[in-house]
Amino acid sequence: MSRPVVLKALWGAAVLVLVAGCSSGDSSGGSGERPGTAPPASVSASASASASASTSASGAASPGARVSVAGTLTEGLKSPWGLAQLPGGDLLVSSRDERTITRVDGRSGAKTPLGEVPGVVPDGEGGLMGLAVRDGWVYAYLTAASDNRIVRMRYGGGDGDRLGAPEPVLTGIPKGTVHNGGRIAFGPDGMLYAGTGETGVTGLAQDRASLGGKILRMTPEGRPAPGNPFPDSVVYTYGHRNVQGIAWDADGRLWAAEFGQNTWDELNLIEPGKNYGWPEAEGQAGREGFVDPVAQWPTSEASPSGIAYARGAIWMAALRGERLWRVPLSGTERSGDPEAFLSGEYGRLRTVLAGGDGRLWLVSSETDTRGTPEPGDDRILRLEVR
Template sequence: MIVQRRAVTAVLATAALLLTAGCSSDDGDPSGADASTSPSNTAAQSPPSGSAAEETPPAKGSVEVVRTVTTGLQSPWGLAPLPGGDLLVSSRDEATVTRVDEKTGKKTELGEVPGVSPAGEGGLLGIALSPDYASDRMVYAYFTSASDNRIVRMRYDEKRPAGEQLGAPDTVFRGIPKGVVHNGGRIAFGPDKMLYAGTGESGDTGLSQDKESLGGKILRMTPDGDPAPGNPFPDSAVYSYGHRNVQGLAWDDEQRLFAAEFGQDTWDELNAIKPGDNYGWPEAEGESDGSEFHDPLAQWSTDEASPSGIAHAEGSVWMAGLRGERLWRVPLKGTEAAADPQAFLEGEYGRLRTVVPAGGDKLWLMTSDTDGRGDAKESDDRILELRVT
């Protein structure tokens, strides 16, 4: 077993300090200067020898790019499909929410979210629709304010003029630590209709092991922002801890939760989430010999992944890589990897930020080349429709 033990590091106040210290920030150094810190062994870790997964390996997967849905998005981050098929997209730096016509690609700005303070990796990040969207028309958003990271909800009124269709934000949850880096930001409603949020430790590694802190956690709450019934710690929204920076959340067909997490400069992780478990950071990065830590089901060197969004489809978790510039497939057998992960689209579309199910064997995949770290082309950023097996 590959072991990576890490001592608690000093608080990192800025992204520049991270880079000079040789640590990769979540999305990687735009100049690529920190790539030399990655280990030479870049293979994703496979199941133990002799496992049942090896005896009956699943068929190799495939990815087909069906079409480009739209282009010209600026610093897109969150992606939420509407019931009729269109897509809502958040812009990290512009703090706007835009509706994309799924058939024509036409973009209509719904409005700007007030109170967003974009800087570094912070800004308007994840978005999600209320589980009762058909009746309440509520859009939830996770963003960085001047003082913290918080979650708000806004009513979407299509009858109002374009640019004025988002109602005033109602703050659902506040007080998540903010930083120049490691702001987390992914939100999603689970099969239980509870709201889940992936947070980062904001560069202060000590927060991850502190169960009283909201940083470096997966949070679970009611749609109104109260700690969800059945959470592992009394009167707390904390669902799991010991995370560095969680930006991917997805459930399989058995309602099991998986999460993607940025490593520092050794291992990125895909984890199967168990309520109350400790995922190791900063004491462990990747697999560990410490029985008190929950090991990842798969891990990658940071130059191969730097994962943001994940989705479940066709029996696999699909993971979007920023610095890795590829889409990973991790076939599952329960909460374990059933075979070696496979990489697709390597280097073809640049940095990949968000992937969400589009029904059946389809996925929506959104790029992230206009966020200041990618090599933006004239048509970036874009949303692609994929067919996967």
């Protein structure tokens, strides 16, 4: 599939003009995916590779890395958001706005609707979002009438099985029209992690009594996990604006992608108890008491959502940037500049998931009210990394 990149760019420019004419800024936090914020006049070295590194589906940004689209697993998805892999290799995908979960055959791409999740109230960037699977349970991060919350549902995984009734795992995560976070995943330690947003109320990010603007760590039942940095709390790190990507590298280190406001989007190495700066700092501020990101991008080139680890690098799906970023790692540091792949080929990219053996699953996000859908959107792509 090849998109009319020039036309999309012109359409994006028109949107920028319209937004500029309707809004005086983003002082309240605005849209977590910022269709109308302008890039800064200068960029950091961590983002400067984008102009020369962008490639087609069959190309790569450098001789040291290559990613190819092996095919489309399935298409015709509506507002897909969360993606989780079942033990047998099939996938579960959530629809943010339709409140449904669908099983996708990992070989044929055949779709089996599993039903609507009760209690989901889609609004703006909220709805049925992240998914995780463990021990016969499907976990979901969702927006309810009063809050964002994590629930779990029994699911046997066999033909004809249906989702059980949702049971609350963690409630009371602040909700808003924007900045709801929503990604969940089980770590190598068996604990459940969640990325949340500050809902546009920036002060929540620094308030350790709030669950907004945080990375949370809990037991599968929703209790504070052993070894958490703050007593009797599920809060693991704070000072975040809107975390939608979490993944672990080969050594078990946690990484997170975060939406910036007007200047920098971030990839952070996550350490328990640390303060990641928002709203006092955005990007590499070099201020005492705050952790600087390992990589940063102008907001026009990223708007990062899901991330995954494969072949020695973090892979980051970019919404507004409409590309897949690769960040090579060496321990806790970058081992080179980020590289961009698939620029403009598939539109907005929401979720990337490691499938093992160098395979990635990549989910587009053109039907989320902010894209320009084409026939077949949205889709799950098979990527091979070499």
